[in-house]
Amino acid sequence: MALPFWAEAIGRPTLLTPHIHDLGLVKDALERWASGLDITRLGSLAACVSVAPVVWRFLKAAWGESYGWIRQFFMATVTVPARDPLNRTVTSWVMANVVQHRGNRSFTARTRVHSGDVADRAALLKKKRREVQYLPHFETTYFWHGSCLYFVSRSLDSFHASMSDPSYDGFGGEELTIGCLGWSTNPIKRLIQTCQEFADMQTEFFVVIYARDRYGMSWQPKARKPIRRVDTVHFDDGLKQALLADIRTYLDPSTRRLYQSRSMPYRRGYLFFGPPGTGKSSLSTALAGEFGLDLYEVKIPCVASDQDLEQMFHEIPPQCIVLLEDVDAIWTDRDSEKDESLAVARSNCTLSGLLGVLDGVGSAEGRIVIMTTNKPDRLDNALVRPGRVDMKVMLGNISQKSAEQMFIRMFTPDIESSPLVSKDQHETRELHEESLLELNTLRNLAFQFSSQIPEDTFTPSQLQGFFQLHLNNATEAVDNIAHWVERELCRTLLDDISVVSEGKMP
Ligand SMILES: Nc1ncnc2c1ncn2[C@@H]1O[C@H](COP(=O)(O)OP(=O)(O)OP(=O)(O)O)[C@@H](O)[C@H]1O
Numbered sequence: 001m002a003l004p005f006w007a008e009a010i011g012r013p014t015l016l017t018p019h020i021h022d023l024g025l026v027k028d029a030l031e032r033w034a035s036g037l038d039i040t041r042l043g044s045l046a047a048c049v050s051v052a053p054v055v056w057r058f059l060k061a062a063w064g065e066s067y068g069w070i071r072q073f074f075m076a077t078v079t080v081p082a083r084d085p086l087n088r089t090v091t092s093w094v095m096a097n098v099v100q101h102r103g104n105r106s107f108t109a110r111t112r113v114h115s116g117d118v119a120d121r122a123a124l125l126k127k128k129r130r131e132v133q134y135l136p137h138f139e140t141t142y143f144w145h146g147s148c149l150y151f152v153s154r155s156l157d158s159f160h161a162s163m164s165d166p167s168y169d170g171f172g173g174e175e176l177t178i179g180c181l182g183w184s185t186n187p188i189k190r191l192i193q194t195c196q197e198f199a200d201m202q203t204e205f206f207v208v209i210y211a212r213d214r215y216g217m218s219w220q221p222k223a224r225k226p227i228r229r230v231d232t233v234h235f236d237d238g239l240k241q242a243l244l245a246d247i248r249t250y251l252d253p254s255t256r257r258l259y260q261s262r263s264m265p266y267r268r269g270y271l272f273f274g275p276p277g278t279g280k281s282s283l284s285t286a287l288a289g290e291f292g293l294d295l296y297e298v299k300i301p302c303v304a305s306d307q308d309l310e311q312m313f314h315e316i317p318p319q320c321i322v323l324l325e326d327v328d329a330i331w332t333d334r335d336s337e338k339d340e341s342l343a344v345a346r347s348n349c350t351l352s353g354l355l356g357v358l359d360g361v362g363s364a365e366g367r368i369v370i371m372t373t374n375k376p377d378r379l380d381n382a383l384v385r386p387g388r389v390d391m392k393v394m395l396g397n398i399s400q401k402s403a404e405q406m407f408i409r410m411f412t413p414d415i416e417s418s419p420l421v422s423k424d425q426h427e428t429r430e431l432h433e434e435s436l437l438e439l440n441t442l443r444n445l446a447f448q449f450s451s452q453i454p455e456d457t458f459t460p461s462q463l464q465g466f467f468q469l470h471l472n473n474a475t476e477a478v479d480n481i482a483h484w485v486e487r488e489l490c491r492t493l494l495d496d497i498s499v500v501s502e503g504k505m506p
Contacts, residue, residue: 077179078188082155083218085317086192090178091171092202093195094152098143099136106137145194148187150180207289210296216308219296219315227289232409233279234402234460235395243270244290246391247368251291256366269358269369269388271327273376274395277461280372283395284323293368294320301329306353313357318365327371328378330354351380358388397456398463404450406460410467411442411474442474449478452485462488 071077080087111130140153155175180187203224211222230244249255250268259266272280288295296316303309316322329347358369371389373379383389398406453463466484470477 071179074183075179075181076183076185076188077177078185078192080176080178082173082175083220086196087174087176088171088221089199090152090176090192090195091154093198094138094141095136095171096198098141098152099138107134108137109134145191146187148180148182148191150178150187150191153177153179207285208294209285209288210294212298212312216304219312222297225285225289228282228286230283230286230290233283233286234398234406235279235283235393236399237401239393243287243391243393247287247291250368251366265359265387266366267369268367269371269390271376271379271384271389271392272370272372272395273392274374275397275459276374277459278395278397279460280395281323281325283393284321284370284372287368287370288321296320296322297325298322299325300327300347300349300354303347303349306349306356309349309353309357310360313360316367318367321368321370324354324369324371326373327354327383328373328375330380330383351383355382355388398453398458398460400450400453400455402460403453403463404446406463406467407446407449407474407477408442410471411445411477413438445474445478449481452481454485454489458485458488 080090109132111132138154139156140151142149142151144150153176155177178188178191180191205227206224207227208221209223209225210219212218213220230240233240247268256266272283274280285295287293294317298309298312303312313322331347331350369388371383376384376392384392466481467477470480
């Protein structure tokens with residue numbers, strides 16, 4: 001009987017005779033397998049394999065179709081638009097409580113660029129190797145929360161656009177759909193509330209600063225800064241207490257009711273003015289932290305038009321601080337009469353545009369508007385009239401008293417984070433006694449230091465620059481301050497002379 005072709009082939013010494021001894025076992029196994037093989041069975045196996053992808057596609061389409069029906073009739077869903085703050089809140093919760101716990105195996109990776117350095121991205125990349133940022137990636141994720149099965153899915157249409165934005169940190173850039181089994185959306189609302197509570201806990205010790213994205217299209221979290229205490233911003237103590245009391249009263253719910261019952265718009269405006277580096281921005285951020293408010297930053301010289309300004313204000317939520325920086329750059333009618341060089345530094349939005357948004361409907365929803373300027377004399381009276389500016393806060397050069405406070409703040413030993421802190425009560429008491437002693441010495445040094453600083457001459461940021469050079473040694477700071485003062489006074493004098501010789505008035 002003629003052998004089947006495969007058995008014949010196996011018998012051929014040239015084909016399967018092993019030249020390497022170790023292959024003998026493999027050959028035996030193959031021979032045994034081939035001798036029992038039937039060509040018809042092999043054919044059906046091949047047919048099955050070729051049909052499998054078609055079946056798989058069919059099953060997938062069928063599942064897609066039936067899933068659509070299940071979603072339509074047996075599931076409730078809520079959609080959260082891309083870039084809405086709530087989107088970020090939910091995504092952060094899902095990342096922290098669902099995706100990370102599952103040991104996600106899917107990530108997107110990109111070069112980490114600090115959000116403040118966005119403009120210098122190319123230059124930074126050249127200088128040194130940058131850290132890689134891995135962002136967990138998911139499309140749809142299912143999870144149980146409480147007794148309910150949820151799913152959260154991200155629309156990936158907007159994902160690529162978000163990823164190419166250097167300021168995007170992987171949260172909240174894509175439309176989200178949150179769903180659960182059942183006909184009621186109440187479980188989803190409960191989940192959203194959980195996400196919000198989680199977000200509140202995360203931001204309890206931080207101030208979130210929002211700025212327009214690089215296209216000027218929407219508000220984006222620009223920075224999450226650790227809360228800065230108001231007492232770390234040094235200026236007139238009486239004025240500071242009056243400012244804090246005013247904001248506290250304004251934010252009190254009873255004040256809101258009072259405003260409403262008297263038909264007064266519920267808003268409050270402040271003007272912070274003073275030379276550069278006297279703490280206008282620092283105070284605004286500290287106030288946001290003190291009162292647990294988000295801060296929305298508008299740099300007036302960068303606003304493209306009145307329409308843009310209006311759109312920005314339209315999207316600012318109630319109960320927050322709006323910081324209008326360099327408000328003197330606003331375009332007024334008087335500017336058109338002045339020379340071109342002045343006009344270049346001006347904003348593209350006008351005084352009437354700004355007044356419009358300050359008095360607009362949204363402005364009466366419990367916002368605090370803080371305007372800052374280095375040139376208060378250039379502000380139009382209409383802008384600073386009561387109702388738009390309710391309190392003016394002058395942040396000037398540093399007084400001797402503030403310099404003393406600043407010195408103590410810079411050199412006070414940080415007991416909490418000291419490596420010497422021990423759980424032993426006796427040791428802790430000793431440590432406190434030591435620190436008290438140190439504090440008395442520090443007060444003496446602070447007095448010696450501040451008495452060498454001329455009253456209201458240097459800005460706090462200038463003095464901060466000095467402290468940065470002597471951060472580890474208070475005595476050294478006292479020893480060097482006289483020389484520093486002399487040098488700075490000389491430099492200021494030279495600057496003034498050069499300004500006058502260039503034909504400009506100081
Ligand atoms: N009054 C102050 N008390 C403590 N630190 C201050 C004070 N003023 C300025 N500084 C420090 O100086 C730096 C610059 O301050 P800040 O940006 O708040 O000043 P500014 O008045 O807003 O300046 P500009 O007008 O240029 O925007 C910050 O690091 C801040 O800590």
